[in-house]
Amino acid sequence: MKRDVVIVGGGPGGSAAAMFLLREGVKPLIIEAESFPRYHIGESMTGAAGQVMRELGFEEEMIKRRYPLKQGVNVYGQSNQGSWWVPVAGRDPDWNLFDWNTWQVRRSDFDKMMLDEAVARGAELLMGKAMTPIMKSDGSVGGVKVRAADGGTLDIQSQMLLDCSGQATWLANLGGVTGPKYLGAYDKQIAIFSQVRGAIREDGGTRREHPDNTLIFYQKKFHWAWSIPIEADVVSVGVVIPSAYFLEQKETPRQFLTRELHQLHPELTRRIPEVDFVEDVHVIPNYSFQVKNFMGRGFMCIGDSHRFIDPIFSFGLTVTMREGQMAAPLIRRYLAGEGRDAENPFAEHQLVCEKGIDVLEDALDCFWEQPLAFGMFVHNRYTNYMPDLFAGRIYEDGRQPSPAVDACRKMLGRTGERERSYEKMNEDLYSIPIGSRYHPERAPIWEVGSAVETTESWLGPR
Numbered sequence: 001m002k003r004d005v006v007i008v009g010g011g012p013g014g015s016a017a018a019m020f021l022l023r024e025g026v027k028p029l030i031i032e033a034e035s036f037p038r039y040h041i042g043e044s045m046t047g048a049a050g051q052v053m054r055e056l057g058f059e060e061e062m063i064k065r066r067y068p069l070k071q072g073v074n075v076y077g078q079s080n081q082g083s084w085w086v087p088v089a090g091r092d093p094d095w096n097l098f099d100w101n102t103w104q105v106r107r108s109d110f111d112k113m114m115l116d117e118a119v120a121r122g123a124e125l126l127m128g129k130a131m132t133p134i135m136k137s138d139g140s141v142g143g144v145k146v147r148a149a150d151g152g153t154l155d156i157q158s159q160m161l162l163d164c165s166g167q168a169t170w171l172a173n174l175g176g177v178t179g180p181k182y183l184g185a186y187d188k189q190i191a192i193f194s195q196v197r198g199a200i201r202e203d204g205g206t207r208r209e210h211p212d213n214t215l216i217f218y219q220k221k222f223h224w225a226w227s228i229p230i231e232a233d234v235v236s237v238g239v240v241i242p243s244a245y246f247l248e249q250k251e252t253p254r255q256f257l258t259r260e261l262h263q264l265h266p267e268l269t270r271r272i273p274e275v276d277f278v279e280d281v282h283v284i285p286n287y288s289f290q291v292k293n294f295m296g297r298g299f300m301c302i303g304d305s306h307r308f309i310d311p312i313f314s315f316g317l318t319v320t321m322r323e324g325q326m327a328a329p330l331i332r333r334y335l336a337g338e339g340r341d342a343e344n345p346f347a348e349h350q351l352v353c354e355k356g357i358d359v360l361e362d363a364l365d366c367f368w369e370q371p372l373a374f375g376m377f378v379h380n381r382y383t384n385y386m387p388d389l390f391a392g393r394i395y396e397d398g399r400q401p402s403p404a405v406d407a408c409r410k411m412l413g414r415t416g417e418r419e420r421s422y423e424k425m426n427e428d429l430y431s432i433p434i435g436s437r438y439h440p441e442r443a444p445i446w447e448v449g450s451a452v453e454t455t456e457s458w459l460g461p462r
Contacts, residue, residue, distance in 0.1 A: 003029040006158040008130040013303040014164030015114035017324030018123040024332040033129040037108035044314035048392030050102030068104040068212035068229040089387035106230045141298035163301040172291040184288030193238025195279040217265035295346035318392035356394040366408035
């Protein structure tokens with residue numbers, strides 16, 4: 001079986017990549033192991049993610065499905081000085097800001113819509129589990145071995161293999177194709193989350209008081225909660241905490257989440273006076289990681305399949321869909337023969353992706369390390385630049401890093417001799433700043449299947 005492009009993973013990243021490839025005249029094959037709809041976290045879109053949906057022609061469908069319209073992000077700190085709001089804002093052709101909106105989505109419905117539409121537009125779907133890549137004698141990737149839904153195995157030869165498996169990091173965990181996978185210092189956090197009915201929402205008539213905004217409640221460093229409207233009377237809620245703190249409470253995840261929703265922050269308590277769960281309580285590790293050399297001859301890793309930082313401002317959908325969008329014309333040219341003899345035909349694009357996510361990482365690290373200064377940047381010092389960051393406009397050449405990001409890096413001491421280096425790609429040392437939360441000494445690739453540990457194995461009492 002031969003296909004030009006095979007995509008592992010039919011989530012929003014894989015589906016968006018497929019639709020952008022179809023626009024380039026390339027018909028991809030999507031391999032997906034799960035049946036949709038299926039539950040998934042990550043319901044909030046930034047402005048850039050909303051723009052991707054508009055460019056794919058989904059605006060009318062998003063309105064038809066009555067997805068909540070997000071006007072911005074409200075952050076509630078422990079003081080008025082530490083509380084702030086960032087609007088969703090777009091840029092016109094002259095790079096002037098204008099008020100905009102994006103969407104919140106129920107991922108089970110949204111992901112199915114995306115995959116169904118990718119197939120309707122011409123992508124091929126194969127239900128099955130990707131097992132291992134097929135390697136050619138010259139060291140390039142030449143396809144994938146798949147266990148089909150009927151139990152049989154297939155060898156699918158391809159010119160390009162896209163890993164859109166998300167945090168499962170399928171290709172990196174197998175080893176031998178990508179570079180090493182570095183773990184971050186946030187890997188001792190967990191997220192405990194569900195959905196509740198009956199939350200009290202704002203509706204004061206201003207964009208800041210819009211009932212469908214994302215709400216973030218900051219308790220202390222690495223201890224926070226979210227509230228994201230996904231339907232008229234349902235919000236996604238969750239807390240992110242150090243795993244040690246959860247274990248100390250000796251509570252089940254349901255007990256823990258119920259108590260935290262009433263104790264973590266007064267503004268959160270006010271909005272959820274009664275906890276009425278409409279979904280099971282879920283627990284996942286909140287790993288941060290970075291896969292190095294995630295592109296090469298015959299393969300690309302997209303979105304979370306090569307890097308995950310922190311979920312607090314909902315950049316996951318943005319990164320995976322934008323990377324899928326940017327990859328499509330490069331893949332078309334590669335199929336036509338461009339760069340076939342290069343050691344890494346996508347080296348330049350790989351660096352674009354790394355630099356873009358480095359912008360997010362430095363801003364988020366500044367938020368955690370210097371929250372009051374970060375709030376000041378939002379409030380008054382860099383009001384013309386912070387909306388770009390929160391919108392996910394991170395790859396724009398000549399626009400990033402902006403003065404706001406430069407200020408974050410200065411606050412973190414990531415300047416001069418301590419700034420990021422992009423010169424040592426062959427040594428896997430590029431993009432990691434001196435003194436960062438990444439630890440190369442802890443970098444061995446995880447064993448297959450251990451990327452996400454089960455709650456039974458390590459979360460303690462239920």
